[in-house]
Each structure stands twice: as structure tokens, then as C-alpha cells.
Amino acid sequence: MYRQSLEMENSNEQYVFLRRVTGYPVVNRAIIYTTDAYAKAKDYNGFVKFTLTTAENTVLSAADRARPVIAKLETPINIVDSLACVTLDKIEEKVPLVKKTPDEIVDETRKFYNATIVEPALNKYNTAKAYGLEKVLACDTFTVAETKSVCSG
Numbered sequence: 702m703y704r705q706s707l708e709m710e711n712s713n714e715q716y717v718f719l720r721r722v723t724g725y726p727v728v729n730r731a732i733i734y735t736t737d738a739y740a741k742a743k744d745y746n747g748f749v750k751f752t753l754t755t756a757e758n759t760v761l762s763a764a765d766r767a768r769p770v771i772a773k774l775e776t777p778i779n780i781v782d783s784l785a786c787v788t789l790d791k792i793e794e795k796v797p798l799v800k801k802t803p804d805e806i807v808d809e810t811r812k813f814y815n816a817t818i819v820e821p822a823l824n825k826y827n828t829a830k831a832y833g834l835e836k837v838l839a840c841d842t843f844t845v846a847e848t849k850s851v852c853s854g
């Protein structure tokens with residue numbers, strides 16, 4: 702219920718920056734988890750619900766009173782919003798991971814870890830193992846040859 706009212710309020714939001722950031726899958730999932738946790742905490746008991754409802758009403762009242770000031774600052778706010786969007790463009794260009802889902806991020810992190818840590822370590826292990834096996838076989842061949850020469854000689 703709380704998430705629905707939050708989504709309705711945000712859908713009316715005119716600032717592109719906020720819409721873009723909340724559209725990132727990781728941010729969106731964090732919002733969902735947070736609002737769910739908030740709703741559970743709010744429903745924990747009557748005192749918590751009363752306290753949080755009072756806080757919500759206070760914030761809504763303050764926001765209503767701030768609307769005239771915000772209206773006067775609309776132009777500078779829009780300029781900041783545009784600059785923030787330019788910065789987001791640069792971030793998305795340099796770090797495309799920000800637009801991926803949490804599952805995709807985990808998969809890519811796992812692949813990177815395997816390619817940079819696990820596979821090189823396995824290659825070193827296999828190289829050392831092959832070298833050791835080669836030396837053991839050389840020792841075995843040498844020992845057999847020496848034993849034969851001592852026994853036949």
C-alpha cells in the first residue's frame with residue numbers, strides 16, 4: 702500500500718534525474734525492499750504505526766508549505782536536473798553496469814572473478830603439478846636405470 706502511494710507520487714514527478722535513477726534496476730530493487738521493510742516495521746505494533754504515520758503527515762505538511770518556495774526555484778532546479786542528467790549520461794557511458802539488474806551484476810562479477818583469480822590460480826596449479834609429475838617420472842626413470850646397472854654390473 703505504501704509503495705503504491707510512493708509510486709503514484711513519483712509518477713507525477715517532473716524531474717528526469719530522479720526518474721532515471723529510480724529506473725536503475727538496483728535502485729528500484731532497493732526501493733522495493735526498503736518500502737516493504739518500512740511497511741512491515743510500520744505494522745509491527747500500534748505505537749510504531751502511530752509514530753511513523755505522524756512523521757509521514759509532518760513531512761507531507763512541510764512539503765505542502767514548501768511548494769511556493771519550490772515554485773520560485775523551479776528554473777534553478779531544472780538547470781540542476783539537466784546537469785545531473787548529463788552526469789548520469791557520463792556515468793552510464795563509463796560504467797554500463799549501473800543499468801543492469803542485480804542478477805546480471807552478480808553474474809558478471811562472478812565471471813570477472815573466475816577469469817582474473819580462479820582461472821590463473823588453476824593454471825599455476827596445473828603447471829606446478831605437471832612440472833612435479835615430470836620430475837617424479839624423471840627420478841623414477843633414473844632410479845630404475847641405476848638399479849638395473851648396479852644389479853647387472
